[in-house]
Amino acid sequence: MIAAWWLADEAASSLHLPFSGGVVGLFVLVALLLSGWVRPAAIELGANWLLANMLLFFIPLVVSVVQFTHLLKTQGLTLFLDIGLGFASVMLATAFTVEWVCRLERKLRLQKLLRQRAARAQA
Structure with missing residues (x-):
């Protein structure tokens, strides 16, 4: 995994490129999934672990809020607006990406089904 990250970086x-190696790695993973070289089950275990332990990634955020209360008092509204806009942007981008991938998968399944029907009709 470290080697894959290093290569993408x-x-x-x-x-x-105007984005990080993590984004390159994500594109490579999507390409591998779409091509069939990597099956979703191969990454499901790691994804489930990340989802199960997601709370651990937010502990530093809570500690920071406790340590920097003076910053929140002076610039809290600006920070919360920035965080809210960033959160909304990420959620929208994720939703559009998931929708696009679902449509692509449906299109590919339909093309495969049509090819199979055409092959049966010729036989």
Whole structure:
């Protein structure tokens, strides 16, 4: 996994891409999933673990809020607006991406079904 991250990061920096290696890795993973080289079951275990332990990733956030109450008092509204806009942007991007992938999968399944029907009709 570290080697995959390193390769994606090197690819992003050597190609002067405007995004990080993590995004390159995500695109590579989607391509591998769509091509069938990687099956969803192969990454399901890791994804389930991440979802089960997601709360642990937010503990530093809670500690930061406790430590920087003075910052929240002076610029809290601006911070919360920024966080809210960022959260909304991520949720919208995720929703549109999931919708796009679902439509793509349906289209590919339909094409496969039509090819199978055409092959049966010729036989």
